[in-house]
Amino acid sequence: MRRILIVGAGQAGLQLALGLQSNGYDVTVMTNRTADEVRDGRVLSTQCMFDTALGHERALGLNFWEDEAPRVEGIGVSVTGPESARVIDWVGRLDGYAQSVDQRIKMAGWLETFAQRGGQVVVHGVAVSDLDYFSRTYDLVLVAAGKGELVTMFGRDASRSPYETAQRALAVSYVHGLGPRPEHDFAAVRCNLVPGVGELFVIPALTVSGACDILFWEGIPGGPLDVFGDVKDPAEHLRLTLELMKTFTPWEYDRARGVELTDAGATLAGRYAPVVRNPIGELPGGGLVLGVADVVVANDPITGQGSNNAAKCAAVYLESILAHGDKPFDRDFLQSTFDRYWESAQHVTKWTNAMLAPPPEHVLNLIGAAGQLPPVAQRFANGFDNPADFENWFYDPEKAAGYLASVTQG
Structure with a gap:
């Protein structure tokens, strides 16, 4: 049985841990707070999860609050x-x-579920020196804690991070x-x-x-x-x-x-600066760890994509690990796994960074037109679930004009 350590108990870390657990992996989750401390603490985020991300939770049977939460x-x-x-x-x-769903409810509930199903939960802060040891005792170490010292292992990718x-x-x-x-x-x-x-x-x-x-x-x-x-x-x-x-x-x-x-x-x-980081962290002893979700792709919440990105990242990583079988989790595996996630995350990053800047004239035209043309409003709305669609009509003035013309004529 392959042993996997996940540091961090947020949307991505726990979704991935529960998914691996259900597939027979020996998974340990390290977190700095107990379930009760999370549940009784301060709010963590402004999460709003759209249909695709919710589907990843449903696929693992983790949609515990679907009947209670407003639709x-x-x-x-x-x-x-x-x-x-x-x-x-x-x-x-x-x-x-x-x-x-308030992440205090969800993360506390998922952490308790993971433990009830036999997963090992270690409540302890983790330093880089700890990971150096753990990298020799686990087959794979994933870092899903987006704040603190561990993030410094993952260097900023300046080519994908326009804001400092x-x-x-x-x-x-x-x-x-x-x-x-x-x-x-x-x-x-x-x-x-x-x-x-x-x-x-x-x-x-x-x-x-x-x-x-x-x-x-x-x-x-x-x-x-x-x-x-x-x-x-x-x-x-x-x-x-x-x-x-x-x-x-x-x-x-x-x-x-x-x-x-x-x-x-x-x-x-x-407040925090939006950033894309290099996905592989190198430890002093030569071990490698893989960054997860907002450890490696942290967008401003202006487009509401944080928990959606996290769910999609966990789904990609789960599929990649399961398909990898008994082969070693080497650098090529770590990089290719992140690259698969970036195929969707890049669209979120582009859209979010665009929305942080003053909108160009053609975007103002699109927003205005949505008030008169319901298909435009609907396409905007569903872009929150599938940000890749903005590539087809939102960024380029000619594509935007062509799209509006097609809706008007149609």
Whole structure:
């Protein structure tokens, strides 16, 4: 039986661990927190998983909360104009519904499931020196912990990383009591674009205290939304969130007047630079480790792809490991496994980096046209599930014009 160590207990690490476990591998997961500590801690992310990523969970029987979590059936876009009025407002239907499950629930539940099924969980911080030893005692070591010392083993790939600094300041609040959007009678992620300022995302979700909504500001650094860095009090964090909504997205504020935080750990703030790293880490003793998900491809959450990327990465790595059989996990295997993941991740990175920059005229035309042409709105929405499709109509002005002409004439 092949022995595999996974360092990190997030979406990718645990999905991969449970998948390998179900195929008879001897898997150890190392994490710095127990399941209870995760469940009782602060929120971890703003995850919204689309149909393809959810399918990877279903294939492994890990969709434990599918019947409880709100079904997100659309993506809506609003754009703020002069005097904070909406100049664009539309919603596109998803072909398959999305869902957002608070990672405190999911990661705690998956970690407990892994242990109940006989997997070994080691709760301990891991240093590079530890991995040097483990690389000699396990057949394969995977690093799925996207923060801390271990990430430094994976050098930045400058050719795939156009940004050296954070492009957004992030602020998250999980709330109860948000009113419905009167424009439609189904749950949708709402993307509110405030040109030159940032973005507000509103995401229906499931949290530790039931159904909720996530209010998520992405602010251009140094701008009016970049005010959460020193805020420690959750109530003050929410007060600032609502004040900024009242100023920049009053239509969202109108339905948020009575909201309350879901729990004491319901806020999060921070920032990080988007980066693609080299996938293979080299240890002092000569051993090699493979980076997983956001260890090697970390995008800004502006396109909501983090947990989706993680699920897709785990699915690719699982398939690659199973197909490899008893052959050694050498450098060629590690590189080719990452390259298979990059086939999809490259499209996410290109799209995300494009959305962080001021939109060119043809993109503004596309966003505006979606308000008049439902097929355009629907194609935008389903690009969240399949970002590779943006290559066909979004980036190039001629392709965009041709696509709009075809929809108009059709």
